Structures are given as structure tokens and as C-alpha cells.
Amino acid sequence: MHKALYREYRPQRFSDVVGQEHVIRTLKNEIMSGNIGHAYMFSGTRGTGKTTAAKIFARAVNCLNPKDGEPCNECEMCKAILNDSSVDIFEIDAASNNSVDDVRELREGIKYSPAEAKYKVYIIDEAHMLSKGASNALLKTIEEPPEYVIFIFATTEPNKMIPTVLSRCQRFDFKRITTEEMKNRMKYICERENVEAEEDALSLIARNSGGALRDALSILDRCILFSENTLKYSDVVEILGIVNIDEIFEISNAIFRNDISTVMSKINSFVESGKDIELLCSEIIGHMRNIMLLKASGNRASDIIEATDEELVKLKESSEITGLDNIIRIINILSDVQSKLKYSTDKRTSLEVGIVKTTRPAYDDSREALEERIKILERVIENGEITIKSDENPVEKTSDNKRKSSKQKSKKSETESKKSYEEVRSDDLEKIEKSWDMIMDRMKRDRKMPVRAMLLEKKSLKEHNGVLYIIFSEQFGFAKKSLTEQGHIEYIESVIKDIVHKNFSVKVILESEAKSIDVDIESEVDAGEKFLKENFPDDMLEIKDRIE
Known part of the structure; x- marks a missing residue:
């Protein structure tokens, strides 16, 4: 029968325990000096050596031939x-x-006294699972045990232990084992097992073990059985069901460049291979975190980022594509998605919505998103890409035609300018109108029937500068009053945001009031054209692709 690697290579001496030198040194000194305590608390995350150290300690205090605080492992005891x-x-x-x-x-x-050994040792694993009554029943015994009794409590959650028990124990905190320490241990085991292992493969196993050596050895065991004694990076990726680091770089760089098609293609490939969406989201967040640390620290965070030298170079290149605020914005969006994925019935769509938000700052109302939109606008202005919507056919891109086009646009009539502005804003309005039935269905599900009934009587919609005007005929003045005065506006705004994925301020008005909106729009267009003509030469006002 195959014996698991973490059992086969469980440390038999203190010197074999990985990554816990601060604990081991103290325990060995106590054994050598004879100052052995009566109760110990070993706390730390899973797989860090708590139970292993307790068993070694039990042998060391009872060993017939101890040496430098270590058990001999050869005597009868x-x-x-x-x-x-x-x-x-x-x-x-x-x-x-x-x-x-x-x-x-x-x-x-x-x-009763020990039958053979010098000490009776009670190793109580998962000690935080003791009921409060059981802990209190044990309290007196822990405080004043017989001289031949030693208690060792091992727990991953010391905060759940009652304080009176904790106060009677010597506490040792076992830390997470570093990637480098785990790699060295796995190299030693691979040599013993005659397994050739790629450096990147061992690094990947170590990074995905969460600081627990036992977990790392369990993964290593599976990989060795799968790869037939030749451990490759690609095999580890396949077994763990994670994304290749090169693909993670492609996804992150595509997000920074707002290349939504590339990201969606990668997500599709990931899903079709039967892998876990939550794991993908976690991998992207962890990767973004590394880029953020490099960006924020001026590349001095390499010692706290678990990555190879080659990966660090690529991380630095990625950090130069975008700003720190945008990286933080992306992490916040994806972290919010991650928290919702465990309860989502359609994990793929939830992640895709989050990805769209990362690549489209206009769909995100956070401060970081606003700053990113301003930066995009600044770059557009800096490059001279001023947008003026025109009904005319595109002109040829020659300098003569550009000047001709600019002069023609400067002679546009007042009516054409107003029409141009309305066309620029028509996309948002069209999206709302197409989604209106969905908005009504949502209100029906929310049981907001009075609100829904009044909105069904609307005559038309208009949108201007992020404000959605819901227009009623004059005989529905009561609807305007009810929707405005009874606090329904915020609810309508929230439903529209959920369905359309964009913020709008909602105002309910009557037909007679709608005329003033047209006048305001016309005035703004006139003022905008005047500003452009006064501040930019004619040959800079070119027809470009409209900014979304």
C-alpha cells in the first residue's frame, strides 16, 4: 500500500522540522536544562508542524539517551x-x-503513575473544539497536574480557547512556512524518491499550499503519481486546475488595456476546460496584488512577492501599463465579485460582469473609476482626439481635406449642432428604452406595484448629462407628485443601475416642463462649440472615433 509522502517524511527529530526554529530552539533548551513545563499550547495554521513537534517532544522528554535535546529514536521508549x-x-x-x-x-x-515512561503526555489535537464545560472541567487539572503529566494543546484557532486555559499554558505560535523553505524540503524528498522536478513546478506547488507543508507534500504526492517521476510545471497546472501564469499575465494586461475580447476569450477557455471560476478570480486578484505592491513600493517589494525572477520582470512591465489607482479599483471590483461568487447560481456571468466593470470605468461609480476616466480624457485631449459627431460622410485623411472638413463644420447651423449633441447622448437613452420591460419586470418581482403602475403611464423618456427625465402627460400630475414626494426616486435609480449597469439621476416631469430641457441642451451645445472655436485651431478639430 502506498504511504502518503507527508507521513513517510514526517520529521522524527526537532532538526527536521521546517520553518519553526524559534519554537524548536526553546523546546530543546527546556529539555536540556530540565525545566520542562506542565502545559503547552501549540497554535498555528494547518500543516505547519504542531502535532509533529508535540510527538517529537513526547519522545524527547521520555528518551533514555537524549542528545542536545533530541530523542535518539533508538531506545525502547x-x-x-x-x-x-x-x-x-x-x-x-x-x-x-x-x-x-x-x-x-x-x-x-x-x-495513575506512568507504566513505563518518565512522563505521561496528553496531546490534545484541535483543542479549540473542546466544549466550554469540558474546558472548565479540565481547568483544575491543567493548573495543578501531577509532576509526571504534561499537556500539549494543538489548535488552529487559539482565540476560541477560554482565557483561563490559555493563561495556564506556555504558548508557541507556529508560523506559515515560506515558499523557499517548502521548495527545499520538496527538493530533498524528490531526490530521495528519484523524481526529476522543474524549479517552477515546485514553486507553483509551494505557492498554492497556503503556507502548509503538509498540503504541499499532498500536492507533490499527486503530481508525482500523475507525471511518472518527471515533475513538470504544466502537470502541476493541470492537476491543481489553476491558470498558467502566462495566461494570468495576458488577462491582467488585457484588463489594463481595456481589451475585453481577449479577457472573455481566456475566461471561455478556462470554463470549457472544466476549471473552477472562483479559483480563477482568486488567481487574478493575487496577481493584481503583486502588481500593486511593485507599483506602490517602487519595485522594492520583491521580497514579499512569491514569484520567480522571470515573473518579477514581467510583473514590473505590467505595472508600467497603468496607474496605481486603477489597479486598486480593479482589485476592489474583483474582491467584491469574489465575495459574491460562493452564493451565485451563475458564477461565470458574475465574473464576466466584474471583468466588464474593470475594463469600462464608465460602469463604475467609485472615486478611482472617475480618476481613470479623467486620465483617459486627458490623454484624448493631449493627443488632439476631440470628438464632434457629424452627419457628413467621413473625409479622406489628407491635410487638405482635414482643413476643409474643419471649415465646413464651423459653418454648421444651429439645428445641426443640436442634433449632433442629441445623437451623442442617444446610446444611453436607447439602452434604457430597450431595457424598460426588464426594469418593469424587476419592479414586479420587488412587489413595487404602485411605482410600476405609474411608470407604465409615462409618455416618453429623455436623457441629458446623466439625468434621465421620465415625462408624463399633463393629466398625470398626481404620478409626478407621488413618485417625487414619497421617496420612490432612489429606488427607481437603483433598479436602472442594476439593469443598465450605469448611474443615472432620475427626474419626473410633465410635458410642459420638457420644453425647457430642449432649450438648455441647445444652449449647452452653442456654448461648447464657442469654447472649442475660441481655444482650438480649426485644424485640431478633427472627426475621431467617439469616446464611450
């Missing part, structure tokens, strides 16, 4: 403990033995 045949060493799972009756049975056993 060490062998009995290694074979789990010692009657004086107890490993208790508090997850299934957490009642007051279980503690009472334990206390009865404590009364």
Missing part, C-alpha cells in the same frame, strides 16, 4: 512511542472527544 504502542502517550482528538464525560475519564487516568 522512543521505539514504543514511534510505533504507537506506549501506554503513557495519549493523542486525543478534541473534535470527537469534547464532552465533560470525556474529560472526566481523562482525569481518572491522570491519577
Whole structure:
């Protein structure tokens, strides 16, 4: 029968424990000096060596031939403990033995002296699972145990332990194991197992183990069985169901360049390969976090980013594509998506909506999004890409034709200018009108029937400068009053934002009031044209693709 690597290579001596030198040194000093405590608390995340250190400690304090605080693993006591045949060493799972009756049975056993060993050692795993009653029942025994009894509590959540128990223990915090430490341990194991492993493959396993060596060895075990003693980066990607780092770079760079088609294509490939959407979202966020740290620290964060030298170079290149505010905006959007994915019935669509928001600042009302839109506008103005919508056919791109086109546009009539402005704004209005049935259905689901009934009587819609005007005939003055005075406007705005994915301020008006809006629009267009003519030469006012 195959024995798992984390069991086969479980440390047998303190010197073999990876990444916990601060704990091991103190324990060895206590053993060598004979100042052994009666209760210990080993806390830390899973797979960091808590139970392993407890078992080594149990052998070391009972070893017949200890050396420098280490167990010899050769004497009768060490062998009995290694074979789990010692009657004086107890490993208790508090997850299934957490009642007051279980503690009472334990206390009865404590009364009797060790049969063979010098100390009776009680290793209580998952100690935070002890009930409050059980913890209190054990409290007196922990405070004043017989001289031959040692308690070792191992837990991933020390905050759940009652304070009176914690105060009676020597506490040792086991830290997460670094990527480099895990890689070195895996290299040693691969050499022993005659496995050739790529450096990038081991790095990828270490990064995906969450600082837990046991998890890393479990992944390594699966990869070795899959790859037949030749461990490749591509095999690890396949087994873990994650995205290749090169594809993550392509996705992030496409987001920075607002290349939505490339990102969607990558997501489609990822989904079709049967991989987890939540994992993809997490990978992108982690990658963006690395870019953010490099951008914010002036490339001095390489020591806290888990990446190869080659990846660090590519991360630096990516960080130069966009600004720090935009990176933070993207992380905030994707983090919000990630928190909702676990409850979403359509994870793919949820992620795609979030991705669209990252590439379209206009759909995001955050401060960072506004700053990004301003930067885009500044770049457009700087490049001379001023947009004026025209009914005329596109002119040839020669300098003579450009000057001719500019002069022709300067002679446009007042009516044509007004029409141009309305066409620029027509996309938003068209989108709302197409979505109106969906907006009504949403209100029906929300059981906002009075609001829905009044909106069904609207005569028309107009949109100007982000304000949506809902226009009623004169006989529906009561609808205007009811919608405005009873606080329904905010609800209407929220529904429109959810359906159309853009913010609009809503105003309810009557037909007679709508005429003044047309006058205001006409005045603004006239003022805008006047500003352009006064501040820009004719040959700079070219027809360009309209900015969304």
C-alpha cells in the first residue's frame, strides 16, 4: 500500500522540522536544562508542524539517551512511542472527544503513575473544539497536574480557547512556512524518491499550499503519481486546475488595456476546460496584488512577492501599463465579485460582469473609476482626439481635406449642432428604452406595484448629462407628485443601475416642463462649440472615433 509522502517524511527529530526554529530552539533548551513545563499550547495554521513537534517532544522528554535535546529514536521508549504502542502517550482528538464525560475519564487516568515512561503526555489535537464545560472541567487539572503529566494543546484557532486555559499554558505560535523553505524540503524528498522536478513546478506547488507543508507534500504526492517521476510545471497546472501564469499575465494586461475580447476569450477557455471560476478570480486578484505592491513600493517589494525572477520582470512591465489607482479599483471590483461568487447560481456571468466593470470605468461609480476616466480624457485631449459627431460622410485623411472638413463644420447651423449633441447622448437613452420591460419586470418581482403602475403611464423618456427625465402627460400630475414626494426616486435609480449597469439621476416631469430641457441642451451645445472655436485651431478639430 502506498504511504502518503507527508507521513513517510514526517520529521522524527526537532532538526527536521521546517520553518519553526524559534519554537524548536526553546523546546530543546527546556529539555536540556530540565525545566520542562506542565502545559503547552501549540497554535498555528494547518500543516505547519504542531502535532509533529508535540510527538517529537513526547519522545524527547521520555528518551533514555537524549542528545542536545533530541530523542535518539533508538531506545525502547522512543521505539514504543514511534510505533504507537506506549501506554503513557495519549493523542486525543478534541473534535470527537469534547464532552465533560470525556474529560472526566481523562482525569481518572491522570491519577495513575506512568507504566513505563518518565512522563505521561496528553496531546490534545484541535483543542479549540473542546466544549466550554469540558474546558472548565479540565481547568483544575491543567493548573495543578501531577509532576509526571504534561499537556500539549494543538489548535488552529487559539482565540476560541477560554482565557483561563490559555493563561495556564506556555504558548508557541507556529508560523506559515515560506515558499523557499517548502521548495527545499520538496527538493530533498524528490531526490530521495528519484523524481526529476522543474524549479517552477515546485514553486507553483509551494505557492498554492497556503503556507502548509503538509498540503504541499499532498500536492507533490499527486503530481508525482500523475507525471511518472518527471515533475513538470504544466502537470502541476493541470492537476491543481489553476491558470498558467502566462495566461494570468495576458488577462491582467488585457484588463489594463481595456481589451475585453481577449479577457472573455481566456475566461471561455478556462470554463470549457472544466476549471473552477472562483479559483480563477482568486488567481487574478493575487496577481493584481503583486502588481500593486511593485507599483506602490517602487519595485522594492520583491521580497514579499512569491514569484520567480522571470515573473518579477514581467510583473514590473505590467505595472508600467497603468496607474496605481486603477489597479486598486480593479482589485476592489474583483474582491467584491469574489465575495459574491460562493452564493451565485451563475458564477461565470458574475465574473464576466466584474471583468466588464474593470475594463469600462464608465460602469463604475467609485472615486478611482472617475480618476481613470479623467486620465483617459486627458490623454484624448493631449493627443488632439476631440470628438464632434457629424452627419457628413467621413473625409479622406489628407491635410487638405482635414482643413476643409474643419471649415465646413464651423459653418454648421444651429439645428445641426443640436442634433449632433442629441445623437451623442442617444446610446444611453436607447439602452434604457430597450431595457424598460426588464426594469418593469424587476419592479414586479420587488412587489413595487404602485411605482410600476405609474411608470407604465409615462409618455416618453429623455436623457441629458446623466439625468434621465421620465415625462408624463399633463393629466398625470398626481404620478409626478407621488413618485417625487414619497421617496420612490432612489429606488427607481437603483433598479436602472442594476439593469443598465450605469448611474443615472432620475427626474419626473410633465410635458410642459420638457420644453425647457430642449432649450438648455441647445444652449449647452452653442456654448461648447464657442469654447472649442475660441481655444482650438480649426485644424485640431478633427472627426475621431467617439469616446464611450
